Amino acid sequence: MKILFAESDRDLLMCYKKLLAMDGHEVTDVFDGVQTAIKTSSEKYDLVILDNAIPCADSDRIITSLNNKNVPVVVLTGQGSMKKRASAKGRSNTYLRFPFSPSEMRAAIAEAVH
Amino acid sequence: MKKVKTRYLCFAMLSLFILLTVVLGIINAVNFTMAAQDADFITQTIADRKGYLNEQQKLNGNKHKDKKNTETSDTPQKNESSDNNAGMTQFGESEGFGPMGPGSPETSNSLRYFTYIFYRDGHSEKAAFQISAVDEEEAEQWARSLVNETTGWTRGTYRYRVFEYKHRTYVTIIDQGRELLPSYRILIISVCGELAGLAISFLVLSIIGNRLFRPLEEADRKQKSFIANVENKFKVPLTVISASMEIIEKEKGADDYTTAVNRQVKKMGVLVKDLGTLAIFDESDLNKTTLDLTHAVNTVLERKCDEFTKQDITLSVQTEESIELDGDEDVFEKIIDELCENALHYAKTHACFELFKEKDRIILRASNDTDLPNGEYERVFDRFTKMKNADDSDGAGLGLSYVKNTVKAHDGRVSAKVENGEFIVTLAL
Structure with a gap:
């Protein structure tokens, strides 16, 4: 699966880029909202993992834009729990709360793409 | 915090209402009691003088006396008045307030x-009649209606006394309307004053309350912010x-070593999640x-099912279809999550x-x-708080x-209770 991982914490990004690559996914990493917007408008991804508090952008706008393109999203958040929440377009986004384990990340990815 | 403010206002107003009602109630009760005592002083004096206040009034009353009963009448004669007056309260010598009393x-x-x-034979005689509000016939009927009483108020502002003398029943009724007027004025002023006082207090407390709670709201906001940052x-x-x-x-x-690190990370993860519950929860x-x-x-x-399986705990679930509730979805998911974590920590073989x-x-x-x-627990x-079956690895006791x-x-x-080896937490919503 082609995954875009948008997260401002570089250590977190480095670890999960490696882990997801070990799981057989192709991972592109970005550090802020601007890069996220550029990447998502120029390339097609099977899944986007997005930090809800990503700098330089309104994460809700990014999520809406991805929903409009029918791209599944896993939103990393400090609030709430892992579950699906319907967006305005009817596309469900999966919310994953910090701190999470690698197995919880895998479960969230599975839930998002189904 | 809004709920706390509302409660503060309600309790403050209630306290003030009770205080004002009790104090003003006591003042008015004492006032009316003293008015009754003053009236009783007068009626007792009339009783002592066998139905009249002075000789002039006796003579006036006796002008209408039934002549048949002249011989048997015990109405004091002129030469007996001093004997009859012996031992009676003398006007001008009243207790208390002299000319005001x-x-x-x-x-x-x-x-x-x-x-x-x-x-005894049922007929009646007028002993004194110094009133304009009623005619003699009405007065006689009024007095007759009180024959079996002792003393008290009648028709609102009239005080009466019934006494026996030489096998005859005397009924005296005095008009205390003017004397009671100040008391009623005080009562009305008390009620109006209390209502006005409560209204003003409500305004003042509302204004003060906002200022009073500002530091508390600030502290609450800082606490939540601090906990969220941590x-x-x-x-x-x-x-x-x-x-x-x-x-x-x-x-x-x-x-x-990697296993130890993972274990500690998991513990810290539980503590960090519990930190969120430390903030004072506001509706x-x-x-x-x-x-x-x-x-x-x-x-x-469903999500927790695997964890129960990993720990060899049999999980049984019995839910009625489509039970709906007005509530916060995230909060309820966390509630169920906490109950699951509790069961995972403490269940030995099964959870339900x-x-x-x-x-x-x-x-x-x-x-x-x-x-x-x-x-009961x-x-x-x-x-x-953790029970004695908990150990250090089982969170902070906040769930x-x-x-x-x-x-x-x-x-x-x-x-929460334990019954026949089952720890049961029940939520009634």
Whole structure:
């Protein structure tokens, strides 16, 4: 699966880029909202993992834009729990709360793409 | 905080209302009691003088005396008046306030009253009649209606006394309307004053309340902000450590040290999640919608199912279909999550979750087998409280406290008990 991982914490990004690559996914990493917007408008991804508090952008706008393109999203958040929440377009986004384990990340990815 | 402010205002107003009512009530009660005592002083004086206040009034009353009863009449004659007056209260010598009191020398001239005598054979005689408000016939009927009484108020502002003398019943009725007028004025002023006082107090308390609570609101906001910052500062590092350990284990294999790190990370993860429950939970934090509680319970339990299996705990779930509730979806998921964590920590072989309706309440019951003795366990809902079967690895003791606060915010109740080896937490919503 082609995954875009948008997260401002570089250590977190480095670890999960490696882990997801070990799981057989192709991972592109970005550090802020601007890069996220550029990447998502120029390339097609099977899944986007997005930090809800990503700098330089309104994460809700990014999520809406991805929903409009029918791209599944896993939103990393400090609030709430892992579950699906319907967006305005009817596309469900999966919310994953910090701190999470690698197995919880895998479960969230599975839930998002189904 | 809004609820706290409202409660403060209600309790302050209630206290003020009770205080004012008691104080003004006592003042008015004393006032009316003293008015009655003053009236009784006068009626007693009339009784002492056998129905009249002065000789002039006696003579006037006796002008209408029934001549048939002249011989048997015990109305004091002129030469007996001094004997009859012996031992009586003398006007001008009253207790208390001299010319202002009921015993003032002017009372005998200004008092409006009448006295009737009732004989055993049923006929009556007027002993004194110094009143304009009623005619003689009405006065006689009025007095006759009080023959079997002793003393008291009649028709609002008239004080009466009934006394016996030489087998005859005397009924004296005096008009205290003018004397009672100040008392009634004080009563009305008290009531109006109390209402005005309460209205002004409400305004003042509302204004002061806002200023009074400002520091508390600020402290509450800072506390929540601090807890949120601390939470966030720990969350990402824990996630990074957890991911890094998995990479190390995959590349170099797991060992005791990686296992120890993972274990500690898991503990810290639980503590960090519990930190969020430390903030004082405010009802205004709720985001209520119509929630399918059955779906929420089933979803969380499905997610936790593997963890129960890993720990060889048999999980049974019995939920009624489509039970709906007005509540915060995130909060309820966390409540069910906390109940699951509790069961995972303390269940030995089995855990059970039930959701059903009972009368007008929704009941969510979580139970697991336990070594704890039978009894009520309300203490489990206190912060940082763990039972003796807990160990250091089992969180900070905040989970069930969160459950209690959030259920309460939804107007529900919680209880915990051990019965026949089962630890049962019941939520009534």
